[in-house]
Amino acid sequence: xxTERTYIMVKPDGVERGLVGEIVKRxxxxxxxxxxxxxxQPTKALLEExxxxxxxxxxxxxxxxxxxxxxxxxxxxxxxxxxKVGRRLLGxxxxxxxxxxxxxxxxxxxVGRNICHGSDSPAxxxxxxxxxxxxxxxHWNRAHVQNLIYx
Ligand code: DAT
Ligand code: MG
Numbered sequence: 730x731x732t733e734r735t736y737i738m739v740k741p742d743g744v745e746r747g748l749v750g751e752i753v754k755r756x757x758x759x760x761x762x763x764x765x766x767x768x769x770q771p772t773k774a775l776l777e778e779x780x781x782x783x784x785x786x787x788x789x790x791x792x793x794x795x796x797x798x799x800x801x802x803x804x805x806x807x808x809x810x811x812x813k814v815g816r817r818l819l820g821x822x823x824x825x826x827x828x829x830x831x832x833x834x835x836x837x838x839x840v841g842r843n844i845c846h847g848s849d850s851p852a853x854x855x856x857x858x859x860x861x862x863x864x865x866x867x868h869w870n871r872a873h874v875q876n877l878i879y880x
Contacts, residue, residue: 731809731879734764735848736857741799743836743844744768749802752832752845755818760878761808765866770800778860788841795841803861809879812854815847 737756739749756763771779776796783789806815820827824837824844837843848854858866 731807731811733809733811733851733854734805734807734858735811735815735851735854736846736861737804737806737815737848738846738861739802739804740796740842740844740846741801742795742842744802745799746836746844748832748836748844751836753804755832756804756806756815759808759814759818761806761811761815762871763804764807764868765805765862766802767804767862768800768802769861771796773797775860779857791841805858805862805866812848812851816849819845819847 737752739752743749743752753763753766773793776793777784780789780792780796783792786792808814818832820831820833822833822843823840824833824842825839827834827837829835832845833843848857
């Protein structure tokens, strides 16, 4: 039974372009299970904490400004190897370097408008889930479908 979780977040450009359903669909189609979903207008403080590792980067102020431009849709997903595979579904950080068939490869051009966030390690996933869902996340059992997706 897979217990690895990841935090996936449609960024303001993805929300405004109406790509939330498309992104949800790709994770659902793969067989992963959604545990939480919220639309939220993040504060500057929340975003600075989320991207704390990038504080010293020259693009940090621009990144925060872009992420403040509108609401984001944050999700928690669970499944086998979901952190790594979730990032594969997203593509590379730079959409122009992302393969067709990936979210960023199919829908983006500039690195500063790359549509969707995905955690980069299981530990960071848990940190981000606690940050964005401080009240916790419901765990539900997908009893009937589980055996059709996992052997
Ligand atoms: P990722 O989102 O693929 O995990 P990251 O964590 O290194 O990439 O960076 C977070 C976000 O910051 C990324 O999605 C877009 C932005 N970013 C990264 N590198 C950038 C750069 N060189 N110029 C502008 N924005 C950048
Ligand atoms: Mg990252």
